[in-house]
Amino acid sequence: MRLPEFIRRLNLQSVAPPVVVGIIGVVIYLPKLGARNLEPIDEGIYANIALNMIEKGDWLIPTLNRYFNHAGEATIWLQKPPLSIWLQAVSMSAFGKTLFATRLPSALSAIAIGVLVCLVAYREWNWLAGLVAGCVAITAEPLMMYGYGGFYAVTDTQMVLFGSAFVYCSWRALRESPRYFYAAGVFGGLAAMSKGVAAGQFLIILAPIVILNYRSALTREAAIGAGIAIAIYAPWHIAAFTLQPDAFVGQYIEGQVLSRSAGALGTTGNALLPTANFPYIKYALKYVSPGGLLGLGYYSALIAAAAFTGLHRSGWRLPPMLALCWWWAAAIPITFSLVGGNQPHYLMPMTVPLALLIGVTASWLAIVVDNWTSRPLGKPAFVTACLLSVIVLVAILSPPVLDVRPTGTDQAEMADVINHQVTDDVVYYSMGMEGEHRLLPTDFYTEKKLAPHEVGERSPDGWLIAYHQQQGCEQVWEGNLTEIQLLDCRS
Incomplete structure (x- = not known):
């Protein structure tokens, strides 16, 4: 056919x-x-x-x-x-x-x-x-x-x-x-x-x-x-x-x-440069070290071979595309070391040039074996x-x-209780500025409206979510953040 x-x-x-x-x-x-x-x-x-x-x-x-x-x-x-x-x-x-x-x-x-x-x-x-x-x-x-x-x-x-x-x-x-x-x-x-x-x-x-x-x-x-x-x-x-x-x-x-x-x-110590909030250059080196923290270290032999093989195949002159990849990978940690940053995931853009280097090295090695x-x-x-x-x-x-960051369980469980036990259309919360953002997953999971209740005021006539140590609905105050609690304050 x-x-x-x-x-x-x-x-x-x-x-x-x-x-x-x-x-x-x-x-x-x-x-x-x-x-x-x-x-x-x-x-x-x-x-x-x-x-x-x-x-x-x-x-x-x-x-x-x-x-x-x-x-x-x-x-x-x-x-x-x-x-x-x-x-x-x-x-x-x-x-x-x-x-x-x-x-x-x-x-x-x-x-x-x-x-x-x-x-x-x-x-x-x-x-x-x-x-x-x-x-x-x-x-x-x-x-x-x-x-x-x-x-x-x-x-x-x-x-x-x-x-x-x-x-x-x-x-x-x-x-x-x-x-x-x-x-x-x-x-x-x-x-x-x-x-x-x-x-x-x-x-x-x-x-x-x-x-x-x-x-x-x-x-x-x-x-x-x-x-x-x-x-x-x-x-x-x-x-x-x-x-x-x-x-x-x-x-x-x-x-x-x-x-x-x-x-x-916020600043994390042990940075190589005094301007850095975070040790980006050290973390970048872990990218290409065996068993590196961010995963690509397992391919460190191929990344190292990319430099040697590329130079050898081009008469010991760095090809433009390889030069771009190496500069691309180096520029990310250098940039954030100078301008600031405090999270390791800012190095994510390094994945692209390093993967390109690994790919071309694997291809060259295949050609050699071929x-x-x-x-x-x-x-x-x-x-x-x-x-x-x-x-x-x-x-x-x-x-x-x-399972890297297994959080959000309390918020999901709270929303499930609200959806199945609370008949009111509005659920109040008393969280304070430190705890308010912790309710965002609860707000996502539930169809009820969440409304604020000022810390220290008389308890509302309804259901109250609190992220503080509690002694009944009439005594709500900011304390140690322990666990989310849903209180029935209906009169």
Whole structure:
């Protein structure tokens, strides 16, 4: 039987690697999205805002039921651009108010990162490099097991996806065709709308490349690409500042930009640089050390071989794409050591260049073995496929994947009690500023309205949630935060 023309013309060797990576990603991430309770921070914050978008129509100016005012109204939240939260709201509109829907955009972004890495490696080297690099990316611990990866309803995976695509498209535009500036503008604008100023790290990665290729950057296409990025990024910021100038300046500019750059973040010791709030360079070295903290250390031999093999195959001259990957990986910890940061997940963007280095090294090693055996990528490809199968099986079956931060149980149990035992439409809470955010998962799980009750006042005529030591409904005060309690204060 003769196959249709479009099938015979289809290059399956180019299609198969990203398809395989995508299928593996779907099998790894999607079945487990609802297996864990919602985190109070940051998942509870974003999910709560997304619900307000759906239920109250607060799409342009996000609101959060965290610091309730005395009228029980949600307050304005402008700490980050809302693209990731918009995606969560769209997902919940389509699939309902479920943990699966809340985390789906982050999981799909993690899978897309693997596919992107696969396509880049295939474009720059070959299909085997693409397959290995893509599988390494989606099974690396920063995307799988860390508290801000694909299993969590957060903003980081979207930023890494769009920011990485921005860097690569800009690279292609500067070295090959300026038309890639158009795509770079789209991805740059989306990265900035995912996590705001934090996306500036990708501009720092790109800065020396632009300097070395400045003539290519002074083109009409580059100006149009910049205009596209501004057109995506600017409208929401202008609208937010126009409608809520005080909140925008206080939360976004002062809270997220000025205070962080001035060292307002909490500091962890043992940093190599005195300007660092966190030992990023030391953590980055653990990326490539055997048994490294963030997962990619298990491939340290391949990462080390990438330097030697690449130099040897190019006559001891560093190929431009390898130079980009090494600089890309180094720029992330250097940037946050200088500008500030206090969380290890800020190193997540290193996953992309390191996975690319691993992919090309595996491909080169296969070619070396192929030359020894005189069999065109037969035995090496088989061995590589076996290794990938082991990696994927470990990723799928490993219990720690969902048990890194097992919190949110009390909040889920509280919501279940409220849904089944409380007949009132309103449930009051007396939490204080330290404990208020802990109710965000409860607010997500229950259909009841949560209303504030001032600490120290007479108990309400109804049900009361408290996160303090209690001696009856009439004596509510702030004490040691022990456990959530639901009190029946009906007279």
